[in-house]
Amino acid sequence: MNWLTNFVRPKIGSLVRKRESRENLWTKCPSCGQIIFHRDLAKNQSVCPNCDHHLRIGPNDRFANLFDDGAHERIALPEVPTDPLRFRDTKRYADRLKENRSKTGDDEAVIVAHGNIVGQPAVIAAQNFAFMAGSMGLAAGEALITAAREAVDRNAALIVIAAAGGARMQEGILSLMQMPRTVVAVDMVREARLPYVVVLTDPTTGGVTASYAMLGDIAIAEPGALIGFAGPRVIEDTIREQLPEGFQRAEYLLAHGMIDMVVHRHKLRETLGRILSLLMKRTTTDNIPRAATS
């Protein structure tokens, strides 16, 4: 697999698909309400040109933004049991999976790829909030374990772009078991003394936060991202009070010592590259490609 077939083609495909429907040409900023033309949004890495709100983006955009020249190779992920509990709520879980697969064009919520970030070898596991709220089940757990092994094998850093509502309830206790499983993955990278950097994006909550997402050697968050253990609604229902302004946002976590930095999406690639070069004691002289879009 190379990046041409795996990155460029689907991207062209999605542009073509988008052109078919007029309203897809325009996106309304969920923060300021500004209507943004899709090309302007893409050029700006899906950051609102008007208010700087960071819109949610999926793995393909992450790989394009972070890897040098967008070049990367996807890593094949092991097959996992589908619908192990034969779960059914108002809908069958098996049907939900199908819908999300056709909606996103991907098999599951976590996609793994490797490439270079400002010349530093890295494996990125990116979580797609658009796929069942990025939720962590067997597939996501296996993806993170695979990503960790791949990082160790390639002597590369592991970068996780977290975005999830939490555990995948439809997999019951097996989704809870992804917490220790992903922590084992983190420990494999730690033991190899390779950097593990987490980028917390909007939103990251629940069991995901309470496992791999809060264990980074370095924790970065995107501006304004909602990050927490319990979701704000659950907390409001429990304490029966209005939550303080900015509660559980990236800046709030920074102020409370929970993360290292809040980094604008335009500066993310450069920041990651610098961190990796420092932690891995490597220079950035070779293979320095273009600077990040800004």
Added chain:
Amino acid sequence: MNVFLDFEKPVAELEGKIKELRHVAHGGALNIGDEVARLEARVEQVLRQTYAKLTPWQKMQVARHPDRPHFLDYVGHLLTDFTPLSGDRSYGDDAALLGGIGRFRGRSVVVIGHEKGKGTDGRVKHNFGMAHPEGYRKAIRLMEMADQFGLPVLTFVDTPGAYPGVGAEERGQAEAIARSIETCLGLDVPLIATIVGEGGSGGAIALATGDRVLMFEHAVYSVISPEGCASILWRNPAKARDAADALKLTAMDLMELKVIDVVVSEPLGGAHRHPDRAIELLGNAIDEVLSDVLAESVETRRQRRRDKYLAIGRLT
């Protein structure tokens, strides 16, 4: 005063009759022996029938029964020289998550567990067993101390979940749980975890990542409470029974999914009916698996613990 669950009503009625008979007989020379024996046999029969086929939702009620033994009952009965230890050394002490050192059947051990509390005041004091980050950080401190002194760790899991509140978020609930799981996985000493009542999500797994995970016959262990699941997926909290079925949260289900290693039998009618007997049964079960895990070398033990979690849910 005994607390009877809805489905235990027939038992309550029979026991009421027995009490009444005894009261009447106390006044006169009435011979009630035969009748009482007959009613007692009937109670046992009803309990046997009822408890043999509890639904997941009924197990949920049993697991949450107020008379079910709690952490302090277990350590009170199973340990000698129990010495409670407090505080996370950075923020505070958490009454929802307790721990200490003591001797379990002759061996020095570290014990850690959620305490739900008894009675209204007790429950409030212990925050219904819902721990804050300082609780998990205390657990981490005690586990590290266990490693330092080579003491096995026994955990007792009984929580609706980690507390969802402003202070908990501010002080890093997620990070505290994640670190606790990481600490469990990295221990040189054995960690034997038991789901004794309610194993509520992240707040439970934080203490339940062990070499062996035991679970009481009528305990429950789940990624989310049936009530929470019903309101999110069904958008209707009244569907909690359906959610309890769908989530596969009983000991039998979890044994089948290879998430737990041992199902510990409860006395007839549940642990709340014969707490001392239940505690004894658990003590025996812990003793047995602890000896097995102690026999492993440190390296094997840590690797096996990891492999055990990596293997869960994999296609074979």
